[in-house]
Amino acid sequence: MITTRRLLLAAPAVLLLPQASRASPEAMTEAVQAFTRGATVRSGRVAMDISPLVENGNTVPLSVIVDSPMTAENYVRAIAVFNQRNPQPHVITVRLSPRAGRAILATNIRLATSQVLLAVAELSDGSFWSDSTQVVVTLAACVEG
Amino acid sequence: MARVLINIPAAARRGEIIPIRTLIQHTMETGYRPGADGEVLPRDIIRRFTCTYDGEEVFSAEFSPAIAANPFLSFTLVTTNSGPVVLRWEGDNGFAQTETREITVA
Numbered sequence: 001m002i003t004t005r006r007l008l009l010a011a012p013a014v015l016l017l018p019q020a021s022r023a024s025p026e027a028m029t030e031a032v033q034a035f036t037r038g039a040t041v042r043s044g045r046v047a048m049d050i051s052p053l054v055e056n057g058n059t060v061p062l063s064v065i066v067d068s069p070m071t072a073e074n075y076v077r078a079i080a081v082f083n084q085r086n087p088q089p090h091v092i093t094v095r096l097s098p099r100a101g102r103a104i105l106a107t108n109i110r111l112a113t114s115q116v117l118l119a120v121a122e123l124s125d126g127s128f129w130s131d132s133t134q135v136v137v138t139l140a141a142c143v144e145g
Numbered sequence: 146m147a148r149v150l151i152n153i154p155a156a157a158r159r160g161e162i163i164p165i166r167t168l169i170q171h172t173m174e175t176g177y178r179p180g181a182d183g184e185v186l187p188r189d190i191i192r193r194f195t196c197t198y199d200g201e202e203v204f205s206a207e208f209s210p211a212i213a214a215n216p217f218l219s220f221t222l223v224t225t226n227s228g229p230v231v232l233r234w235e236g237d238n239g240f241a242q243t244e245t246r247e248i249t250v251a
Binding site for chain 1: 162175177198199201202203204205206207208209210211212213214215216217218220221222223225
């Protein structure tokens with residue numbers, strides 16, 4: 001009897017457990033820190049281009065441009081994009097060399113809901129720069145099926 | 146073999162910055178989506194893309210499930226010598242595909 005009652009009492013608690021796989025602003029901060037290895041991220045030099053109003057979250061064109069001469073002494077080492085409310089905070093990481101010529105990246109991404117996106121660039125001098133954008137999604141990427 | 150669309154100029158001047166656009170056919174199953182039977186479909190995505198040219202990896206990318214189906218990527222590279230531009234995609238369930246395009250540099 002007691003065990004049954006305990007189970008019944010415990011049931012709502014199990015239902016309230018947060019889904020471990022959900023990204024959150026905190027999970028995004030953690031993912032960004034893993035990418036920057038704890039270094040400070042300054043805003044600027046990075047320009048993220050994405051439509052502020054997204055009709056279909058399944059395929060959202062995204063481009064990121066970093067202001068850099070891309071010479072052997074001064075180039076962009078990596079660009080990473082993060083999100084707040086998809087199941088995972090990470091979207092894409094690209095690694096570049098001076099032979100890429102331009103620090104530019106374009107791809108199509110999925111967005112589960114309206115949220116903030118953050119693009120972070122790592123420069124060859126070890127500094128990190130970022131740009132963030134708020135996007136509104138009317139039809140979400142089919143996470144729920 | 147997955148179908149690919151690759152857009153690389155066949156000829157270019159030395160030192161020119163050329164755009165490269167690639168698209169590969171792939172479902173990019175996220176691993177969060179239930180199928181018709183209600184069971185969550187296992188993740189099946191392309192995880193890594195690399196572009197090698199003139200003996201060096203010029204560009205690489207790591208994908209998450211947040212990359213849309215049929216991954217599209219656009220980037221640039223500086224031409225140095227005539228030769229192959231090797232594009233390689235690797236992913237879950239042993240997915241691997243390599244495509245080579247020749248470029249003539251004058």
